[in-house]
Amino acid sequence: MSLVVTPGWYMTLAALLFAIGALGILIRRNALVMFMCIELMLNAVNLTFVAAGRALGSLDGQMAVFFVLVVAAAEVVVGLAIIVAIFRRRQSASVDELSEMAG
Amino acid sequence: MVELIVFALMAGASLTGGVTVIRARNPVYSAMGLLATLFAIAVLYVLQLAHFVAAVQVIVYAGAVMTLFLFVIMLIGVDKEENTAETIPHQRRLALAVGLIAAGLGIALVARGRFSWVPLVVTPAGAAQTNGTVQALAEPMFTDWVLAFEATALLLTIAAAGAIALASTRKPILSRVPPGGETGPGS
Amino acid sequence: MIAPPEINWLAILPLLILGLGAAAVLLVDVQWKPLPSRLNLLAVVILGLAALGTGAQGWWLSRREAGEVAGSPLPFGGMVVVDRYAIFAGLLLIAVAALGVGAGARFFESLGRRAAEGLALLLLSTSGFILLASTTQMVMMFLGLEIGSISLYVLAGFSRQEARSEEAAIKYFLLGSFASAIFVYGVALVFAGTGSLDLLEHRTLLDREIILRPAVLLIGLGLVVVGLAFKVTAAPFHAWAPDVYQGAPAGTVGFMAALAKVGGFAALARVLVTGFESYVGTWGTVVAGLAVLSMLLGSFLAVVQSDLRRLLAYSGVAHAGFILTGVVAGSSGVGSIWFYLAVYAIQLVGAYAVVAAVSGAASAGSPLSSYAGLARRQPLLARALTILLLGMAGIPLTSGFIAKFGVFQDAFRAGFGWLVVVAMVASVVSFFIYLRVIVAMYMQEPEGTEALLVSRPLRVVLVAAIAVTLVLGLFPIPLLRLTAISLPL
Amino acid sequence: MTSLLWLVIALPLASATFLHFFGRRIGEPRAGYLATLAVAGSFALGLGAGRPFFSGDGQATIVKIWEWMPAIGAELVITWDPLSVLMTLIITGVGALIHLYAIGYMHGDERFSRFFVYLNLFVASMLTLVLAGNFAMLFMGWELVGLCSYLLVSFWFTKPVAAAAGKKAFIVNRIGDLGFLIALMLIFGAFHTLSFEGIFERAADVLSSGMATAIGLLILIGAAGKSAQIPLYVWLPDAMEGPTPVSALIHAATMVTAGVYVIARSAPIFELSPVAGPVVATVGAATALWAATIALAQKDIKRVLAYSTISQLGYMFLAVGAAGHIAGLFHLMTHAFFKALLFLGAGSVIHAMADEQNMDRMGGLRKRMPVTATTMAIGTIAIAGIPPLAGFWSKDEILGVAFARGGWFSVLWIVGLVTALLTAFYMTRQFVLVFMGEPRWELEVHPHESPRVMTFPLVVLAVLSVIGGFINTPFRTALEHFLEPSFEGVNLAHPPEGWLMFAILAGLSVAAGLAGAAAAFFAYNRPADLWRRFEEAFGPLWSLWRNGYRVDDIYGATVVKPGLRLAEEAAFSFDLPVIDGAVNGAGRLVRTVASRARAMQPGLVRSYGVLFAAGTVAVLAWLVLRGA
């Protein structure tokens, strides 16, 4: 019995990471941490892409990773800018305090 | 066997990192957890012969993105313990329930043999092509994917323009606020 | 050696014009510091050029179909597609953006030096959604989606005076990113399930083979649908919309909502129709379920709103449901979806333009009470809003009716009669929403008496939106014919 | 002549139309004369067109006016046969006299010409009723006379009583009409037409006896409404609030006899039913006695006559119910003469007494108003059934018919006889109280004889009341011969044959009449305190009679009040809270649900996230469960 690490293992790991990231968004109220969770999710996506590409014998998976990465980077820039702007006004990064609009 | 061991280690590291991200009370620790995950994933990339991707992962993510994160954490000074006790009623319970249902769904699928990560049959010839060297990736990058590559230019423009627009402290010309009404840092 | 890529300029002409145009706006601002109103004009000119570019694509396409010119409609290795679907989407998005500039003219003017960034973001967002609508490649879609969305996150937080604007931005951003991550994870799973990122290849594959264990593919598809459903504010992924549309600067909300909706639906319909129509039996009911939820939730919740922008946002949720009713019809519903989107998007811009005029362009919040007696204070605005709301309600003789009728008919034909019945009930509930606003404007006494100014750009926007509502309501046939042929490749 | 028959109806109608628009302009007496002339014209036309029938060689004719409602077989057609000739002549003849009288009576009323508009309209409607060639048109006339009655009863609408009385008359009539309407439905369902010929000629083939009974009884309901029979007579006494000529014309001579006419007209149907006829007769006899007892105790001069009318109509019902149609119609005619006379006489008295109607405050008027007194006396004798005046002959024929039928009808005969006694009593009482004894009126009243225009009709009617009976005596049955063609194929009942029987029966009824008259004369022809004591001797019975057995109160408590309560409950306890409540409740439900649903939108990103995640999982679950 030999355990071969199939792409499925990677993808399962990725799924777990994705789930952790998603859970983080639901339970953390610090915008920065939530943001990190999104990065975590995007990384899980990337891992899936690479593993699937490898399993399928396609380089497209790895190509996709670059673009997800760029998007992640752009998001970070904008997201952090928003957080900074909010912090300037409120001295807090907690999203729970942002519920002026509801209903 | 080596792959198995490395995978096991890195999987453990990445999951630990992930859990740290969502468990740590101090955002700095969260960032560190994320960093660990990123590195572990980079190793997993290498394990799957995605060398260039691994390199980019380390450079862009660990290098640039995480730095930015830490910079902002320091800038706005949230590098301290925070209260992670839940304040929204039922939030955790609901989140847990959703997670359990999702997990149950996945387990049910797998248990009934209705699940395969890669349902299509892979030709052995194709498998060899996935050695993600710089050269192997360069060709699609500049032929088929060239438009996507160019499109990232738009994205980065947005990032730049957006960051400036959001974070700049320039004042509007036609302020609707009467003089003296606004007490910002500039006055 | 890597062969130099073949560049098909025509296929990316609109994107190019918009991208370069955005850069141009920024550079002109840095260099000459013109008045913001001039920048508005410049943006409109750029959008006009982009429209011309899209028109050129259409001209090329028609010649190609006539056999006069050769050339692939799928240049850049299939990364973009030049088809009627994309061209219609492009024209519609450009029109929405142009009207958006008009509706937001006062807002951009009030921004001063930041106007350039705002306008650039508007142009870039437009280009992103055009890209989203004119590609069959899912990573490109992701890019388009992000280009479009990230600009909107920024625009949502553009107002300096309003704390709500920032709240809107962070809500939009966090949930939007969450949705994007879900979307792209879906793309990855679809890739895992099919070995391809291209919808056309998916179609060929699924036509050819039966996938024995399609769970991963279906999960991927589901995640993609969820990601796009978020953009089009379909319930239960709508929650952000009321908050964002209430908090974002009034001048931006119209095109913000309309662009995302048009782009999102263009992509959603393309994914489901082009790529996975053979699974329609599987996703049909799911989409129908989302439609029901959206229609009911949207119209019910709109009933109890006291802020016009929230009200419009919830009604937008309901409208997303109505359009989804057309989506379940598969490829036969595409024409109706386009008609609906075209009409609704422009009505939406028009309606928010009125909100901007009444509540102030940079404001966050527009309580219904401030619309009391609007007919007295500014009859033009009241009349315009009334017509637009009636159009949204789908009263006959407005284009909204034709739109609704079209999607309902398609859904019925596809065997979703029950969905149509639910939709009709929901649309009656939604009548109440619009009536409330009309009651306030016409049948109540105004609070203040100060007259409201209607600027020239606003007037243009309103006239255009009214024309779309009434002229197309009376003579819908040309647009019906056009949308009926605006099919994806 | 028959081609001009439509003019019979058209003349009064045209006059009414003309007076409606120009009556005020042409002024007081002229409007009245025009109206009278129009009715007289109709009379002349009727006489002319009816001539062939008098000589016995007339042919029943149907004259079509125009198409009306072909889908239900209803046209506007005139039936011209002896029955309609008779009715036309009574209506226009008596009508013309009453018109003439009204010129004097209504003198000085500010709506003088309007009165004649209504009066003319009434004559036209009544003629429509009796000339109709089918039930639909008959019903039209039937309802239109009801309308005119309403208009004329509440002519003095500023008096709330008058207005209420008019409304009551119309509504009670409508209740009867409901029965009639249902009868028409049954007829249409059975015969596929409403036309008389189509019905009566085939009645024997088409109708089962059960059906005939049903139709007959429903017609009876209608007739009871119009002809003020039990239980629907309550409107007629109140209708006395109208001007007296109205009471004379509508509530004595013509309209109220419509029920009799309809039953006579429908004789072929009644004949097929073993039950309907006797029921009609019983209702008639009961009404006759019932109303007569009430009439005994009335103080109001017109109310006496009103109850008397009801009672006399009861006689007619008794007759037509017993299949003595000709006897019934004969009494209809004579009654038209003497009751019109009595009403007009009463009107003359009221006129003279400055609108005083209470007989307590009359007395001794004989000297002041000799013409009125004389004619009234003739009327009283006629109605009391004293030979040889008209009432005797017709009443006697009815009683004879009842007697001849035997069986249950014998009981009715006895009732009729008792009623005859009571009739003589109350009429004599009235005459004595009004015209004899000492004056009991106030000093400021100066009674005087009425003008010529009023007394002339009195005289004419008095003459008719005297001689009218000779048209159909056991010795000379002219009317019977005349009418018989209208009852072709109908088994008519006749009084017993032979001199002896006639003598015995006549003797009995004359004895009853004389006894009643004598009793009343002796009871009342003495000072007021004495006859008051006489009345008091009857104790509560008298007050019961005076109050008409309190039927109005009973109806009020059992029908009107519960009806109103039902309406109020329906409107305010059911319609508003329940039905409309459900509608508004649906709206509220939407709001409530929506308000609850708002909890989903607490404005917190993370709550939205949970919703988002839950939605995603749901979508995935659904997809996977369906597709994999």
Added chain:
Amino acid sequence: MLTALIVMPAVAALIVALIPRRRAELFLPIGVTVSMAPLALAGYLFIEFTAGEPGFQLVERTMLYAPWGFSWYLGVDGISLPLVILTALLVPISLAASVAITHRLKEFVMYTLLLEAGLIGVFLALDLLLFFVFFEAILIPMYFIIGIWGGERRIYAAVKFFLYTAFGSALMMAAIIALAVLTGRETGTPSFSYTDLLDLSMNQSTSRWLFAAFALAFAIKVPMFPLHTWLPDAHVEAPTAGSVLLAAVLLKLGTYGLVRFNLGLFPQASVDFVPIMAALAVIGIIYGAIVAIVQPDLKKLVAYSSVSHLGFIVLGTFALTSGGLAGGVVQNVNHGITTGALFLLVGMIYDRRHTKQIADFGGLQKVMPAYGAVFLFTIFASIGLPGLNGFIGEFMVLIGSFPSLPVHAIIAAAGVVLAAIYLLWAYERAFTGVPEKPENQKLLDLNLREKMLLAPLVLLMLIIGLYPKVLLDRVQPSAEAVLDRIEATTDYVAPAPGRLSQVLLIGEGE
């Protein structure tokens, strides 16, 4: 020509729109004048129309959008003709009756004219989609007419009116779509054309569902018990012109639709639904009348009387006999005329006294004799006095319904009595006696304008009452055609005297 009938009022509205706002005194006169044009055309239509023909006449048909099967398809038959003319007649009248409106008069005139265009369109449209467009489009002007110029609770009433009727039509729209889809499946080309849909074959449950959807829409419009509560509110709050048009024409959409679409398109289902529809109709007749008795407000009273009267129409329609159907159609017109007149009259007194409460009046006959006379005349027309129009319809309905629905017809006949009670009692309270309230003592009688407005209606009440042939010659063949179709497509057979040919027309003169 039919197109012109629809377009003309719209153009008229446009003409009014072009009058400058400061010339407020011109709005009404010009509005009335331009609204005469459709009336003239409608009169011409009446002449052009060939009496005795059952089918659609003056048909205009242009395919607008073939993929949907949507066409501009107009035609008129004996069922729609009287309603078109009624509409064209009542609009000028109700406009001319609106002198009390001073506020935003221009819009008022425009909305009324647009309403007219929609109403005429509804009656002429033979394409179901087109029909629906008009059916729904008229809600808007009516909504504004109630909501802007109405009484105190106008907003509540307007919204209720709009939502209630929109709810009904929503399901009808689903049914219309279903019909088109079904024809598309059957013939390959979808079509909304009435005449095409007649040939559609449906299974039982489909046709029942579709019938129910149409019936619900029309039952709300009629309104039939228990869907009637919007009507009293709408009437009470609406301005005079609104009430007049609402009662006289808008409600007829429901009964018209029942005949045209329910009976026409779903013959079998119509036969199946007779028990329900007839029962509701009869309940409506009695219930509406009973509730009307105690209404304190004149308009509310008339509104409930409408519920009662329209029950007769529905009863006649679902009696499925010639007399009942024709009677129903005739009653459509009659109710329009009489109730229109009643609302005009109530409006006139409201203009003078600013109240509609019966208790506030009393003795009006004395101070306003002409007004009282016309009122009474109209009341009697409404009660169904023979010789006036109301009788023709009611009597034909009752007699015509009896062969097929004897029990219903008998119960319904009681409505005739109740009508007399509630109307005459109201008249008694408001008009008779002595005017005691000082504000009632100085009221002015009808002026010339008001008399002119009422004259045509009064005249029509008489003409139709005495010579209904003008109507029946046109209505009867079309009604019989509807019945023919039901008999041809189902195994329903009209009961013995249920058809004109079976009725014995004895009584020809010699």
